[in-house]
Amino acid sequence: MKNILLTIEYDGTSFAGWQKQPEKRTVQGELERVLSIVCNCSIQVNGTSRTDAGVHALGQRASFKGDFGIPTDRLMLAANNILAGGMNSIGKIGDLRITSAKDVPENFHARFDAKGKKYVYKILNCQETQIFSRNLVYQVRKNLDAEAMKQAAAYIVGTHDFKCFQAAGGEEKKTTVRTIYSLNINEGKTETGQKTLLLEVKGDGFLYNMVRIITGTLVDAGLGKINPETLPEIIESKERQRAGHTAPPQGLYLAKVYYNLEDLICL
């Protein structure tokens, strides 16, 4: 029995999220459909993270098992060819792509063996709405105070009960304690000179909508609606309503999954 670990990249705009649902176009559904064709048997994939509708991935991971003859490297090329539009797909680019496929031990599981993840969240901070990036960034029109956001972010790093950053509706978790290894805010500019903020957050696990609520809280700090120094109290309170708004899905990217604790802490 082969066990294959995929790295996957997708633009989440036209997907109803990762998880397979009847009658909807989902990332898991598309992958299973295409891999079942390529492997000539029914394939079920286990993804690391169940990204929501509109959320993107640069380095989602998924593993699947089966007895199939096709070599692992050929499998990726064949699947990507179908994903890009099939037969006449030279030069065509789809919204979902496998970027690596490798054989892993039979007991390896893409989700249960993950030690942590990195997400990035992209904010465009300019007065004028930008239509071309509407599905790829969170556009905040009022000026954001990046220093206040960095000050607030510093309180989030560490091991805490993050219940205040958990949305209702996710699966039941045994504990809401998580460790955030780093939370950085990088200021930049687009090609045309607009201000951008790139949040990078690494942690051992994330509660439902946690990155989006953290981002919304930092944006509220950047807008002066939340005093950065109250972050410890907000976390301590464990009350969702004391934290900030939930930032929209289109700015969020699952950037990397870590299977080695050292990579997670050091890189």
Added chain:
Amino acid sequence: MKNILLTIEYDGTSFAGWQKQPEKRTVQGELERVLSIVCNCSIQVNGTSRTDAGVHALGQRASFKGDFGIPTDRLMLAANNILAGGMNSIGKIGDLRITSAKDVPENFHARFDAKGKKYVYKILNCQETQIFSRNLVYQVRKNLDAEAMKQAAAYIVGTHDFKCFQAAGGEEKKTTVRTIYSLNINEGKTETGQKTLLLEVKGDGFLYNMVRIITGTLVDAGLGKINPETLPEIIESKERQRAGHTAPPQGLYLAKVYYNLEDLICL
């Protein structure tokens, strides 16, 4: 009778082009639908340029006439509100937007009074396919020789019979002679360091698919498939098959429409 001139911006990805067609989502169709609601009467707009499916606009123009009470500035806000998704559209961003609306003399016509246009064409030149910009740039994976492209471009500037750059299927034109005032190629880099080429072309008019065929010809020169010094012969031949390939629609942006000849030549 009012006559209003609009400036319009759109992401052409989800439109079947400018021109109204039954059962299809077109820019003209969407604009007329929304303006008819806002003006409370049936509106027909005259666009400057009939952009193809997948082609974008930063500064398309369109004019329309009618006897309606709504002030011109309110009209733009109301139309944009509906275009962004209506009632609960705060913060939502659509793929079509009016960026200016002004009253013009009753005999003014957005198309017939245009003295010329500027198009830009965006090329991403990097080996690795980029899924997130797939609808917004032409991705050329083999290395492009920008100097060869600039050398070829220089032969295109001026007044010529450009029949070699005309695709079949457009409307019949009286003459295929046009003046290209400038054709510049600007090299740049994306935020993540990939090479970009931005073509900017200004002319008094363009034949069907002319900018896309010029771009394809310059790309072929950049790939070494066409010798830049043969451009005068290619133009002279008036044969479409001697020019290069037709570059895809997604890299093309109608950037500006000129109603003043001096602006066209000097700016």
